[in-house]
Amino acid sequence: MKYPRFTGAEPCAQVGTDLFFTPDNSIVYRDIREVKALCDACPMQGPCLEYALHVNVVGIWGGTTESQRRMIRRERNIIAEPITKAS
Numbered sequence: 001m002k003y004p005r006f007t008g009a010e011p012c013a014q015v016g017t018d019l020f021f022t023p024d025n026s027i028v029y030r031d032i033r034e035v036k037a038l039c040d041a042c043p044m045q046g047p048c049l050e051y052a053l054h055v056n057v058v059g060i061w062g063g064t065t066e067s068q069r070r071m072i073r074r075e076r077n078i079i080a081e082p083i084t085k086a087s
Helices: 011-015 029-040 045-054 066-076
Strands: none
Touching: 011 029, 029 045, 045 066
């Protein structure tokens, strides 16, 4: 699975990673809503989500949390690959 080609103009690139990734994975509900609003406005949301469904990444990707992606994977019968440097 190839990593999406981000341009740096996406909303996530403008706000920094603290909203998307926390050291202990403790993203609060307010932050999740804020991040999802950014993702909803992003033209890369689809490719970002597809990557996150196929590669076992942490944090919020494509407007979904890790637990939401686990549910989508089960529904779509997707087994996520471990993340590698070659991804």
